[in-house]
Amino acid sequence: MARLSLFGAICLAALLSACASAPSRDVQPLQTTGTLPYRHYWREGDPVFVRVQASSADALLLAEPDPWAEPLALLEYGQPLTVLDESHGNYISVRTRGLGVEIEGWVMRGTVGIRAPLLSELEQHELERTGFESAPDATAPPVEGRPTEDGSNDLARGLARLDEHEADLNRLRGGDALNPDPAITRARFRAFGEQGGLLGD
Amino acid sequence: MKIKVRKPRFMSVLLVACLAGCSLLNKVAESVNALEEMKVVDNLEPSEQYYLGRGVSAVIVDRYKPIEIKxxxxxxxxxxxxxxxxxIEIAAKDVTRSARKLGDYTDRSFDEQERVYNLxxxxxxxxxxxxxDEVAAYATPGGFLWISRGLINMCNxxxxxxxxxxxETAHIILDHGMANYRRAHKQSIITSTLSETWFSGSGVGANFxxxxxxxxxxxxxxxxPGQEFEADNWGTRALAASGYAPDAMVAMLKRIEQHEKDHKVDPEAYLAHHPPIGERIKAVQDLIKQENLxxxxxxxxxxxxxxxxxxxEAAFK
Structure with a gap:
């Protein structure tokens, strides 16, 4: 009986030892490439990065957790923010620093992610202009090349048409063709709703 | 006696099973880690989805000429x-993106649902x-939406x-385009293709x-069909959230139904990709009634x- 107990103990020890050596699934590390680009739940103090560009009306820090709240500041693509509170459904309370001034406000949950995005040289320049440092070695390869390897002239022609289309849209949204302003864009969208009597009483 | 002999044998088998099990556990854990690495590329950043949508749009505008601002x-x-x-996109920010609440028409995994919540x-x-003149609309990943002149003319x-x-916004917000692609093609294809596209440093190439x-x-x-029902559901809720008449979705579906009758569209071909329009109309009517939209x-x-x-009328008539 004693031998049996000893045998059982060895089995248990072997089981625990083998299981302990299995690779564990760590919690997603922050700020590194090679992890999920977002995480649904944040903790206070988590660093996050803006994932949208100035052509998006979401690139704004809002005064309240409301889609039509007053914009407090423009957000740059890749701008680091610190999570303060995530208990308001689709909105996250964040703190950021623009031109040396700390400011707190709200962003949509999807607007930010835990992964520092790869920035083009132009985007990196824009971010640094506003006083932020981009993550080291985070320069993106040129995505805006043209397909040449398969001789796909059709795609190249389509992309050229889209360049014109997007420049027109930026201009029509009330900003510069190349440097759109999300605050102006958002104001235009709101005015569209007001003029159509869509915002109600 | 028999018991004394059999117990050690049983324990030996248990030990071997445990060790084999743990070895298997190691392999499973390694596979899980490898899968998570693969998902890194599968979980596209908004910028990556945008460039993909731009490429798809390039194919669309090469097939159909877009109206230029002249x-x-x-x-x-x-x-x-x-x-x-x-x-509409801003006013509908708080409209649910939960597959279950949107009528349970699509079968989204936990990861897919998380992706939609964070899109x-x-x-x-x-x-x-x-x-x-064709009645058509296309919504690509990344936010491009193309509507034909024929479809606009159909609106009253x-x-x-x-x-x-x-x-159409629903198809974008609910990630329908990428979900179809992921199901139709192996994840490894998109992984290798996008790896070469985005991380080779050589710009857009043949794979892209x-x-x-x-x-x-x-x-x-x-x-x-499930995605069409889901898009009708989200779209109708978005109309209400934006201040528009939710009934307009029913009116539009009825116009399309009439168009299909008038133009004798092959019902087999049509039904191959879309649910019967009568069912869509009924589903939207039920939604408006149940949710009091x-x-x-x-x-x-x-x-x-x-x-x-x-x-x-000033813009289109």
Whole structure:
């Protein structure tokens, strides 16, 4: 009986030892490439990065957790923010620093992610202009090349048409063709709703 | 005696099983880690989705000529559509994206649902008009929305056009395009293709071209029936959240139903990709009734409706 107990103990020890050596699934590390680009739940103090560009009306820090709240500041693509509170459904309370001034406000949950995005040289320049440092070695390869390897002239022609289309849209949204302003864009969208009597009483 | 002999044998078998099990556990854990590495590329950043949508749009605008801004009228039309889509997208921020709450029409995994909850648009929604009499609309990943002149002409007022925009926006917000691609093709294809595309440093190459063509073919074939029902559901809720008449979705579906009858569309081909339109109409009517959906107070007054229809006619009639 004693031998049996000893045998059982060895089995248990072997089981625990083998299981302990299995690779564990760590919690997603922050700020590194090679992890999920977002995480649904944040903790206070988590660093996050803006994932949208100035052509998006979401690139704004809002005064309240409301889609039509007053914009407090423009957000740059890749701008680091610190999570303060995530208990308001689709909105996250964040703190950021623009031109040396700390400011707190709200962003949509999807607007930010835990992964520092790869920035083009132009985007990196824009971010640094506003006083932020981009993550080291985070320069993106040129995505805006043209397909040449398969001789796909059709795609190249389509992309050229889209360049014109997007420049027109930026201009029509009330900003510069190349440097759109999300605050102006958002104001235009709101005015569209007001003029159509869509915002109600 | 028998018991004494059999117990050690049983324990030996148990030990071997445990060790084998733990070895298997190691392998499973390694596979899980490897899968998570693969998902890194599968979980596209908003910027990556945008560039993909741009490539798909390039195929679309090469097939259909888009309306270019060459005069005041075309400028007004493009501006009108983009302001409408931007307004709807913001006003509908709080509309649910849960597959279950949207009628349980699609079977999203936990990861897919998380992806939808966290979906953001790198440059917002960008609408263009295709210069075609065909009744068609295409929504690509990343926020590009293309509506044909034929479909716009079918709309009788602003609320009906808003129903088209809301339905197509749903396909973007609910990640239908990428979900189809992931199901139809192995994840490894997209992983290797995008790895080469984005991380090789050589710019857009042949693989990107092939990927865009494949995605656009998926798009031309249409979304699956569950996704169409889900887009109707989200779109109708978005209409109500934006102050538009939710009934406009029913009116628009009825126009499409009439168009299908008038133009004798092959029912086999049509039904291959879309659910019967009568079922879609009934589902939307049931939703409006069950959820008691209606526009904001004051948005259905004669003055408000007249203001919307006046600008709609100025732009398109």
């Amino acid at each position: 005069d005041q009228r075309s400028e007004r039309q493009i501006q009108y559509l983009n302001e409408m889509s931007g307004f 953001a648009l790198y440059k917002g929604i960008q609408v263009g008009v295709l210069d075609s 007022n602003e609320d009906e056009l808003a129903a088209v925009v809301a339905h 071209g092939r990927l865009c063509v494949t995605l656009s073919e998926d798009l031309f074939n249409g979304y699956n 209606k526009g904001n107070t004051g948005t259905m007054t004669p003055d408000a409706i007249q203001a919307r229809n006046k600008r709609f």
